[in-house]
Amino acid sequence: MNAALRYSLLAITFAVLICAAVVLRLGASAAAEVPHVEFNADNVGPREIEDLTSQSIPRDYGFAWQTMEQALDENRGGLLDGYFTGSAKQDLKARITSQVKSDLHAHYRDRGHKLEAIFYAPAGDAMQLRDHAQVDVQVLDGSKVIYEEPLNMEYMVVMTPGADRWLVRQIQAVPGDKP
Amino acid sequence: MKTLIAVPVVVAVVASALASEIHAPAQTSAGSAISISTGGSGDATFYLIGPASATKKKVQAGSDIGVDGDELDNSGRYIAILCASDGCTSTSFFVNPAAANRLGLLVHPSRVPTGKANGISTVAFVFDNFHNLVLKPQPIKFSITPKGGKEVSASRESQNGVAWVRISSANKEGATKIGAEIGHADEVRVVQQVAADACNLRIRASRAKENYLVETDPVRDCSGNSVPDGTVVSFTKTDSAGKTTVDVPIKRGVAKVEMPVQGQARITVASGVVTGNELEVSASR
Numbered sequence: 001m002n003a004a005l006r007y008s009l010l011a012i013t014f015a016v017l018i019c020a021a022v023v024l025r026l027g028a029s030a031a032a033e034v035p036h037v038e039f040n041a042d043n044v045g046p047r048e049i050e051d052l053t054s055q056s057i058p059r060d061y062g063f064a065w066q067t068m069e070q071a072l073d074e075n076r077g078g079l080l081d082g083y084f085t086g087s088a089k090q091d092l093k094a095r096i097t098s099q100v101k102s103d104l105h106a107h108y109r110d111r112g113h114k115l116e117a118i119f120y121a122p123a124g125d126a127m128q129l130r131d132h133a134q135v136d137v138q139v140l141d142g143s144k145v146i147y148e149e150p151l152n153m154e155y156m157v158v159m160t161p162g163a164d165r166w167l168v169r170q171i172q173a174v175p176g177d178k179p
Numbered sequence: 180m181k182t183l184i185a186v187p188v189v190v191a192v193v194a195s196a197l198a199s200e201i202h203a204p205a206q207t208s209a210g211s212a213i214s215i216s217t218g219g220s221g222d223a224t225f226y227l228i229g230p231a232s233a234t235k236k237k238v239q240a241g242s243d244i245g246v247d248g249d250e251l252d253n254s255g256r257y258i259a260i261l262c263a264s265d266g267c268t269s270t271s272f273f274v275n276p277a278a279a280n281r282l283g284l285l286v287h288p289s290r291v292p293t294g295k296a297n298g299i300s301t302v303a304f305v306f307d308n309f310h311n312l313v314l315k316p317q318p319i320k321f322s323i324t325p326k327g328g329k330e331v332s333a334s335r336e337s338q339n340g341v342a343w344v345r346i347s348s349a350n351k352e353g354a355t356k357i358g359a360e361i362g363h364a365d366e367v368r369v370v371q372q373v374a375a376d377a378c379n380l381r382i383r384a385s386r387a388k389e390n391y392l393v394e395t396d397p398v399r400d401c402s403g404n405s406v407p408d409g410t411v412v413s414f415t416k417t418d419s420a421g422k423t424t425v426d427v428p429i430k431r432g433v434a435k436v437e438m439p440v441q442g443q444a445r446i447t448v449a450s451g452v453v454t455g456n457e458l459e460v461s462a463s464r
Contacts, residue, residue, distance in 0.1 A: 046343070087310050091231035091253055102235040104226070119341050122300035123287035128341055139228055139258065141235070146226060146267045147260050156312060156339065158304070172312055173230065173255040175206065175273045 035069075035110035037062040044117035047124055053166075057127065057159065060166040061115055065133075068092060069108040075100050085160065086169040102141075109136040111150075115157075127166070131155040132176075199223060199240050199263040203270045209277040209309045210248045215259050215270075217241060223263035229274070230255035254311035276311035279361055282319070286357050286368040292375035293352055293402055297345040299323075299370055303359040305337045312340040320360040321346075325372070326353030348372050350402040374404035380455030382414070382448045387437055391460055393446055394435035405432050410450060418444035418462075 039058035041049045049057075064083035071079040077093040084092060099105055111134035119128035132154055139147040154176030159166045200218030207213050217223070219240035227234050227246060230253040238244055240263045251257070254276045260269040283304035291298045301321060305313045319342040322332040328349065335342040342359075349355065352374050358367040378401035384391045393414055398406040412434035415424045419442045427434045438446065440462045448455040 046345075094231040095229070095233055098231075099233040102226075102233055104228070104233045104235065106228070106233075118339060119343075121285060121287075121302045122297075122343065122345055123285070123302075125285055125287055125300075126302060126304075128339060130339075139226070139233075139260065141224075141226070141262075146262055147228075147258055147269050149269075153256065156314060158312070170312055173273070174314065175275075 033110075034062045034066045036112040037065075037115050038113065039115045039117070041117040041120075044120045044127075047120040047122050049117060049120055050124075053124075053127075056166050057117065057129070058115060061113070061129070061131075061157070061159070061168070063165075064168045065110060065113065069110060071096060072099070072106040073108065075105055083165065083167055084169075085162065085167040088168045088171045105140050107138040107140060111135060125160060126169075127159050129157040129159065131157055199261050199265055199268050201259055201261040201268050201270050203257075203259050203272045206273045206275055207251065209252055209254050209274050209307055209311050211251065211277075212248045213246050213251065213272075215244045215246060217244060217261050219261075219263050219265070221264055223261050226258075226260040226262070228258040228260070229253055230257075252309040254307075254309070276313045277307040277309060279305045279313040279315075279317045280308050281306040281310070281364050282359050282361055282366045284357075284359050284366040284368055286370060288370070290371045290373055291348045293348055293372050293400060293404055294350050294375055295348045298348045299346040299357065300343070301346060301357055301359065301368075302341065302343040303337070303361075303366070305340045305342070305361060313337075314340050317342075317361055322356075322358040322360070324356040324358070325349040325351060326355060327351075350404075352404040374406045375400040375402070377406050377410070377412075377450040377453045377455075380412075380448055380450055380453055382446065382455055382458060384446060384458050384460050390437045390439045391444075391446075392435060392437050393448075393458070395429075395433050395448065395455070397432040398429055398434065398450065406450070408432070412448060412450045414438065415447045415449070416440065416444050417447075418442055 037058040041054055067079045067083050075096050077096040080089050080092050114132040116130045118130055134152055136150045138145050154174050156172045156174050158170035160169045203215045204213055217240050221240055223238050223240040225236050225238040225244055251274050254274050258271045260267055285302040287300045303319050305317050307313055317337045318334055320332055320334050321344045322330050323346055324330040352372050355370050355372050356367050377398045381396045382393055384393045408429050410429045411426050413424055413426050414436050416438050418440055425436050427436050440460055442462055444460050446458045
């Protein structure tokens with residue numbers, strides 16, 4: 001009888017641990033969710049966009065935002081290596097370095113992007129896009145929230161092709177949409 | 180009773196007058212210093228969050244906070260936050276790009292055949308001194324200088340920080356300079372123009388012991404430029420033994436091969452999509 005009780009307790013403990021791990025894992029996945037990107041390339045030129053490129057651009061831009069949000073939240077500059085290059089990567093890494101120095105981090109809740117291709121270079125080696133992004137931003141000093149605001153932002157973006165994906169080379173917020 | 184009402188009102192007015200406030204100019208230019216005014220009193224913490232920076236410093240609420248130009252190099256949205264004993268307050272402002280003074284130039288391809296219409300793509304991105312994309316339209320002068328030739332230029336206005344042209348390659352091979360210029364800044368790339376496909380490909384055959392030596396005339400494109408050594412020329416022989424193709428690279432301007440022939444044979448030549456003349460030869464000759 002004692003043995004049965006002991007085994008039952010062990011089984012319950014084990015089940016609780018599994019549940020806790022699943023909950024933690026789900027929480028981590030939700031934080032790292034790929035944002036929704038609605039892509040429009042109807043007015044792009046001078047080069048016509050290829051089918052494969054029109055699938056790659058929103059996919060890779062979504063991954064870029066996902067990794068950027070995670071990098072700025074966790075102050076992990078290395079996460080930017082996957083989908084950023086050039087001045088975009090350099091600037092974001094500089095931001096993370098100074099966030100670390102100031103014990104700051106930023107938390108984003110991404111509500112989606114309307115991405116419009118506006119220029120595709122004749123040789124296919126660069127694409128310029130305009131992004132209407134909706135994000136809720138929190139800035140935290142340690143664990144204290146010092147700023148939070150829902151934002152409608154407009155970004156001018158330049159992406160260039162890498163070995164197996166498109167990379168964000170320039171991302172610049174421009175005055176346009178207001179919160 | 181009046182006193183009871185008046186005291187809390189006065190306290191509230193004084194408290195609101197002393198509460199932390201922060202005001203920044205709505206917009207500024209990259210690299211320009213600004214002053215951010217604050218209200219309230221006592222020790223406070225000032226935060227400035229920008230595209231490439233996030234700084235924190237102790238300040239006195241109620242004083243003006245100077246922000247140096249080098250803290251505002253990056254164009255984009257900045258958030259200024261003031262946290263005092265009564266909580267945090269914030270304001271945001273935009274840093275616009277400074278004057279256009281740099282170009283990023285993409286020229287493609289690096290080698291192009293001569294005489295190819297719209298064969299060279301040239302895209303210029305307009306930046307300020309801090310590598311911010313300048314979105315206001317700017318006049319860009321594109322130029323092309325062929326080897327030993329005169330410069331030809333054309334102006335284009337940038338849209339959203341980008342200007343582009345398509346350029347046809349010249350008829351003469353050699354290094355061609357492609358340039359773009361804005362104000363005092365210019366960027367130059369070199370495109371190697373190489374001979375296009377062979378033109379008027381001709382072969383001749385001569386007896387060499389048991390075989391025939393088949394040789395091309397100097398291989399040139401339609402503009403008279405020598406097709407580069409290494410370009411493959413295919414010789415195909417059809418005789419009673421069947422069909423044989425030999426690929427030979429051009430060496431010193433010509434391609435040649437020795438071919439054994441059985442009975443009557445027909446020899447043809449091709450380079451890429453270009454075909455040349457045909458020869459009829461006989462083993463008995």
